[in-house]
């Protein structure tokens with residue numbers, strides 16, 4: 001008996017992940033509709049529990065054998081005791097019948113218990129691999145996809161596989177065994193009656209083929225529509241503020257209805273067609289029953305077969321069509337799970353961001369000199385977002401980027417952080433081409449303070465510690481003090497232990513920015529990337545933010561997408577970007593003297609308020 005306890009808590013096993021993911025990378029990609037390949041890959045996950053699977057098969061063999069023996073013994077009792085008034089030990093036979101049904105029940109129970117364990121473990125590994133793999137995918141992957149749709153793959157598609165594994169594997173093995181066993185015994189008992197039973201098989205085959213041809217496509221459609229619907233739900237929940245602010249509730253509901261209707265239609269047809277299967281099987285089952293009862297009756301009257309044989313055959317004819325019926329039903333579930341598995345493997349096949357980095361440089365420390373040399377970049381072919389950018393920023397300098405919306409300021413940051421790769425030209429960090437440096441090692445020296453600081457569900461302490469996970473409580477408090485965040489944190493209900501929501505509700509926009517600055521202080525990066533928030537914040541908090549940022553920038557190379565005159569004036573170098581090109585560069589004084597775009601921007605917007613850029 002297997003000793004492994006299936007109920008012990010699971011742990012994320014990196015070694016399984018490494019093994020599985022490297023294998024999947026090597027394998028031929030499972031193309032949509034490539035069922036064989038997808039099943040093979042799914043089997044690799046299942047096969048980790050091979051020994052337990054063998055036990056499941058043993059139990060299925062026992063239960064199938066007992067299922068066959070039961071009716072045979074009943075027929076035997078009829079022929080030898082009821083019809084012939086026989087002499088054998090009637091009680092012994094009854095005890096045997098009892099044992100058969102007990103064994104049947106026990107083996108059925110164990111096969112389910114173990115199979116559910118295997119299924120849960122398999123799905124756990126698959127889900128963990130998928131999630132871990134998602135963490136390693138590059139930013140462009142996420143930029144191109146709807147987040148809710150991705151979530152649907154981690155949740156719904158995996159769940160689909162789970163429920164199929166829970167029941168289908170046993171069903172399929174048991175059905176095949178029962179089918180083969182029943183056929184063998186039937187042939188042995190009466191080839192003629194067996195032939196009669198088999199007359200329905202071609203009808204079943206063609207009926208099934210007709211139905212599954214339609215359901216396969218429909219199930220895939222259903223999964224796709226469900227993914228899209230989930231994507232829409234996720235989007236509208238995160239965008240509720242905008243939905244309400246623009247009174248778009250009705251529009252959102254209508255769009256939801258439209259998507260829901262697509263899902264409903266696909267679901268309706270998939271279920272309707274697959275619902276035909278049991279009906280068809282039932283009809284054919286009854287037909288076979290009638291044929292055996294009718295023809296068998298005539299044969300029995302003429303003394304060619306015994307009454308017991310007819311009884312056994314009517315039961316076996318049911319046992320013969322039932323596994324066919326089950327197989328047909330499982331086929332549908334299997335198709336739906338394969339559709340889910342294909343979507344999961346699609347993601348597992350995506351190239352990890354840090355793959356192929358062997359042999360690249362690792363940086364233990366950096367000075368922070370950054371040079372862009374004739375860099376050009378396009379997000380999509382023909383889109384030329386940045387054109388021939390050349391800039392140099394010395395260690396400790398602050399470079400500010402200004403320009404109209406869509407000019408390419410964020411893209412410069414995206415390239416420096418290597419969220420995207422340059423199409424032409426080079427970026428050097430301390431004289432080394434950054435494409436020759438391991439991305440992770442480079443990012444460890446970079447700190448980000450972004451416009452919309454993302455907070456995670458967790459305490460203030462944990463949210464600041466996100467900057468450096470091994471930071472002590474004292475270091476976190478110190479960072480918060482440097483970021484001018486300490487005083488407001490101390491006024492929160494549980495101070496540093498106050499739990500924040502994912503969307504940061506409960507604290508103000510400005511306070512969120514202060515927390516984000518504290519994070520950067522804790523991370524203590526050599527290169528600081530700062531995307532100034534454009535939202536207006538009360539004057540006191542604004543001053544706190546400005547002061548904290550000025551402190552943070554000291555001694556670090558800072559790249560600032562600047563929106564405030566104050567930040568720009570103090571920058572060592574200002575780069576004016578227009579339509580993907582640097583059109584002006586210099587200090588504030590130099591650019592003002594030049595009386596170009598920067599001068600106009602300053603004149604016009606300074607009169608309106610603080611913000612310089614759009």
Ligand SMILES: Nc1ncnc2c1ncn2[C@@H]1O[C@H](COP(=O)(O)OP(=O)(O)OP(=O)(O)O)[C@@H](O)[C@H]1O
Pocket residue numbers: 143379380385403404405406407408409410411412614
């Ligand atoms: N992920 C993306 N895929 C395709 N195009 C993109 C992507 N991100 C930005 N772009 C396009 O690239 C151009 C430059 O965008 P970028 O975000 O760098 O501008 P920006 O100067 O930072 O603008 P803003 O001040 O409004 O933030 C824009 O035309 C934008 O539409």
